[in-house]
Amino acid sequence: MAFPVPPIDEVDLGQVFRALADPLRRAVVAELVADDADAERACASFAMPVAKSTKTHHWRALREAGLIVQRDAGNGTFVRLRRAEFERRFPGLLGTVARLSPAGRVPHG
């Protein structure tokens, strides 16, 4: 089951910046940007040292900001970057974020 996401043209840049204001969400986005193949990833494969309800909140914030699609496969949830359409809508932003918040540096706390 795919979680609903907004059409990319309805995504608000303010909402994008609010989503990216959180260091854990930036780290996730940077990790997704770093994978040129844009492979689907198990949500559980991301280092997120927070409670389950907080993870759920973070994934929703990223979905609603148009950055990712997410689906529930029964045995877990999976996520994929909306790279092409996000890049078309907000050119250069993903690259800038990935440079400023390098992948592999997941903040703790």
Added chain:
Amino acid sequence: MAFPVPPIDEVDLGQVFRALADPLRRAVVAELVADDADAERACASFAMPVAKSTKTHHWRALREAGLIVQRDAGNGTFVRLRRAEFERRFPGLLGTVARLSPAGRVPHG
């Protein structure tokens, strides 16, 4: 009198993104970025269709996020982009914001 601003190395990227989440603040930043001369500008010279207290809040958010310096000259307040040091700390971000939120399109409401 210059308002206090954080040393650029103490500025948090999350705070920068929160500052940039507001369309009026993005418009101001885009307008400042568009002036290659980085001239000081009267705060009153920006189109900000909001209450005075809200303007004060917006300027403070931009100052605390390390984006601007501001001073009170008695006959008004003046503002300048911290372009060089901000660019050194967060390379590429000012340019990306200016491209995504072009100057001259001040949002109303």
